[in-house]
Amino acid sequence: MSILLALLMDWRLGEPPAPWHPVVWMGRYLSWAGRGLTALAPRKAFWAGALAWMLGALLWVGAYALLAWLLDGLPAWLELPLTALLLKPLLAFRLLLSEARAVEEALGEGLEAGRARLSHLVSRNTSQLSESEVRESLLESASENLSDSVIAPLFWFVLLGLPGAALYRFANTADAMWGYRGRWEWAGKWAARADDLLNLLPARLTALLLWAVAPRFRGWRLLHEARKTPSPNSGWPMAALALGLGLRLGKPGVYTLNPSGRAPNSSDVQAGLILVSRAGWLGVLLLATIEAGLYFLQSLQ
Numbered sequence: 036m037s038i039l040l041a042l043l044m045d046w047r048l049g050e051p052p053a054p055w056h057p058v059v060w061m062g063r064y065l066s067w068a069g070r071g072l073t074a075l076a077p078r079k080a081f082w083a084g085a086l087a088w089m090l091g092a093l094l095w096v097g098a099y100a101l102l103a104w105l106l107d108g109l110p111a112w113l114e115l116p117l118t119a120l121l122l123k124p125l126l127a128f129r130l131l132l133s134e135a136r137a138v139e140e141a142l143g144e145g146l147e148a149g150r151a152r153l154s155h156l157v158s159r160n161t162s163q164l165s166e167s168e169v170r171e172s173l174l175e176s177a178s179e180n181l182s183d184s185v186i187a188p189l190f191w192f193v194l195l196g197l198p199g200a201a202l203y204r205f206a207n208t209a210d211a212m213w214g215y216r217g218r219w220e221w222a223g224k225w226a227a228r229a230d231d232l233l234n235l236l237p238a239r240l241t242a243l244l245l246w247a248v249a250p251r252f253r254g255w256r257l258l259h260e261a262r263k264t265p266s267p268n269s270g271w272p273m274a275a276l277a278l279g280l281g282l283r284l285g286k287p288g289v290y291t292l293n294p295s296g297r298a299p300n301s302s303d304v305q306a307g308l309i310l311v312s313r314a315g316w317l318g319v320l321l322l323a324t325i326e327a328g329l330y331f332l333q334s335l336q
Contacts, residue, residue: 036115036119036323036326036327036330037115037116037118037119037122037192037326038119038122038189038192038193038319038322038323038326039119039319039323040115040116040119041119041120041122041123041126042126042128042319044119044120044123045123045126045127045128045129046128046129048123049129049130050124050127050130051123051124056124057095057124057125057201057204058124058125058204058208061091061095061204061205061208061209062208062212064091064094065087065091065208065209065212065213066212068087068090068091069084069087069212069213069222072084072087072213072222073218073219073222075221075222077220077221078221080221080222081221081222081224081225083222084213084221084222084223084224084225084226085225088206088209088213088225088226088229091205091209092202092205092206095201095202095204095205096198096201096202096205098201099121099197099198099200099201100197100198102121102197103118103196103197103198106118118197121197122188122192122197122200125188125192125200125201125203125204126184126185126188126189126200127180127184127185128184128185128315128319130184131176131177131180131181131184131185131311132177132308132311132312134155134156135156135173135174135176135177135304135308135311136308137152138152138153138156138169138173139170139173139301139304139305140152141153142166142169142170142301146165146166146169149166149169150162150164150169153169153172153173156172156173156176157172157175157176158215159172159286163287164287167298167299167300168287170298170299170300170301170303170304171282171283171284171285171298171299172286173304174273174276174277174282174284174299174303174304174307174308175269175273175276175284175286177276177307177308177311178241178245178272178273178275178276178307178311179269179272179273181241181244181245181272181311181314181315181318182234182237182238182240182241182268182269182271182272183207183234185315185318185319186237186240186241186244186315186318186322187203187207187233187234187237187238187241188200188203188204189318189319189322190203190236190237190240190322191203191233191237192322192326193322193325193326193329202233203233206226206229206230206233207230207233207234209223209226209229209230210223210226210227210229210230212226213226213227214226214227214230215227231266231267231268234268235267235268238268238269238271238272239268239271240318241271241272241275241314241318242257242261242271242272242274242275243275244314244315244317244318244321245272245275245276245279245310245311245314246275246279247314247317248279248310248313248314248317249275249276249278249279249280249310250279250280251279251281256274256278256293257271257274257275257278260274260277260278260292260293261273261274261275263290263291263292264289264290264292265289265290270290270292273292274292274293276307276310276311277292277293277296278293278296279310280296280299280303280306280307280310281293281296281297282296282297282298282299282303282307283295283296283297283298283299284296284299
């Protein structure tokens with residue numbers, strides 16, 4: 036029930052103001068803790084980054100564990116909505132769809148506007164992307180973020196409650212800020228590997244959800260296509276969306292998913308975001324059902 040309430044809050048209210056957003060606070064901690072890490076020698080940078088990550092994870096898991104403990108034992112009519120209120124900032128379903136649509140709307144104003152808007156969503160250099168490559172990138176981002184911003188935090192909430200969702204969101208934020216090659220190669224390695232581990236199952240679940248709602252899907256090709264990306268996880272939802280719509284998606288010079296597919300056009304973007312939305316709600320209902328079953332079993336004890 037808390038999952039459904041959290042998603043309804045997300046759908047109706049969107050994101051909380053930045054001063055009250057826990058993910059913003061996580062980012063501020065990571066910015067502070069990351070100062071000077073990249074200047075260290077590789078071995079020292081790795082262990083300093085790992086220590087800073089673990090201290091941050093302990094802080095957030097501890098804070099949410101305390102909040103969960105305070106809510107435990109309250110009447111259900113109070114515990115469930117308060118839990119939903121705390122869970123909501125740890126996911127972002129409405130935001131990911133609105134940001135993806137904003138890129139397509141910006142493309143209607145011109146290629147440069149589309150590239151500029153896309154740069155808010157992806158870390159890759161967007162300045163040389165063609166119109167179809169901008170659309171490929173926004174669809175990839177939407178499918179990957181369906182896992183990162185919706186399915187994964189809810190998955191860990193079902194498994195470990197609010198502390199699990201907080202741990203995942205911290206790990207994902209740390210990976211987004213530190214998990215890069217180049218100057219962050221060693222300082223961010225722990226953060227990148229932790230995010231890979233926590234996304235292992237949610238990314239594959241997201242691919243199955245996209246498969247379930249796709250109008251057509253050649254599932255036997257999913258494993259082959261998903262392995263093409265450098266990330267062990269992001270390729271799964273991206274490949275599922277590409278195969279489900281018969282599209283070619285890729286990052287120039289790095290990988291191409293479903294290379295025999297067509298380049299996406301504006302109507303493909305609309306169809307892709309509809310699939311992402313449907314898969315997201317299917318995942319929400321699935322995980323909410325599991326949550327309700329576990330809550331019922333607990334009430335019987």
